Amino acid sequence: MSIAGTNIKSVEWLYNNLNTKHLVILDASMPKATDKNTSDSTANYGIKGTRFFDIKTAFSDTTAAFPNTLPSAEKFTASAQQLGINNDSIIVVYDRLGIYSSARAWYLFKAMGHKNVVVLDGGLPAWEKAGYPIEKREDIAIKPGDFQANYAASYFYNATDVLSKLNDDSTLILDARTTDRFEGSVAEPREGLRSGHIPSSKSMPFASLLQEGYLLANNELEKIFTLKETHNKALVFTCGSGVTACVLALAATEVGLKNIKVYDGSWTEWGSRHELPIVSK
Structure with a gap:
């Protein structure tokens, strides 16, 4: 399956395709800078099989002077591989605020050369509203992926x-x-x-x-x-x-x-x- 050419998918689509080969679901949640209560921004639950896409550390240049700075292609590659992402992965990314930080993850993948990525429209709130199941995110061993970033500075x-x-x-x-x-x-x-x-x-x-x-x-x-x-x-x-x-x-x-x-x-x-x-x- 290819989802290249689209940028948004509904929760209904995701529910109906949960068993699709090569599907990877990422939770890219992060707190708003304006939000005093950040306790639930990366809570340990979500859609089945979700892996946490850590924008603030794993997918940022933490040596830079400013937060959420674009990481090098080498760091992005290593972090993506640790999440088990392959070059043929079909990536669906969501967050807990609807559409917020998930768009950053989507854009990073695009910039790093991976086009088969979409944002889940409405995020986790839409998933829960539809009555679809959520579960605790377990820390399980993930087989490293073979993803290789091809960064486009444009x-x-x-x-x-x-x-x-x-x-x-x-x-x-x-x-x-x-x-x-x-x-x-x-x-x-x-x-x-x-x-x-x-x-x-x-x-x-x-x-x-x-x-x-x-x-x-x-x-x-x-x-x-x-x-x-x-x-x-x-x-x-x-x-x-x-x-x-x-x-x-x-x-x-x-x-x-x-x-x-x-x-x-x-x-x-x-x-x-x-x-x-x-x-x-």
Whole structure:
């Protein structure tokens, strides 16, 4: 079975395909930076056979200055192999908030050359709402996989790349943070960061692309992107630390937008580097 060419699958589809050969289910849950209660973000239960995709450590460069930084292809390969992922694996990734950090895992796999990966629409809440079974996740021995990353740098931008596009009319920067954070009317959840946004960027809160944890229908997504004047533009997505920017990337890919990048450091980097310009109330 190939799921290349699709990015979202329903819980009904997953339930009906649980016994599919080469299927790997990953829980990519992580707490929100804005959430004080993080106790349930990686709870030890989920869909049968789930393996935990640890964005914050195993699938990040933990030596970097900023959280959730893109890992090297070598580290991604090693971590994926430890999860038993093979080059022919059919990967379904979910999280416990609907669609949140699962989009980051999806985007990382795409950037690392694995196209047979989808996000579970609605995540674990949708699975439970449908009445499908959940079980305790057991720490069992997993046969190492043969996955080999083939990283494509075209998926990501760094701060220098973004800075070079601030006055480029052919590029549009879209910010996935909440409107009040974008405007700079509230303090950032991470200490030491300035408040505001990247000059010339527009606000597109990731939650505006979702309804009760499900991605909006394509016609609704198209309306939202059209209102931001995305036609014939190169799109750069940013957020707090490179996680919810991937929700924008997921939605954009669903409606056929091609020229997209995620700014990996996002506001955690931009807001901390005082030589970089910002706009704030």
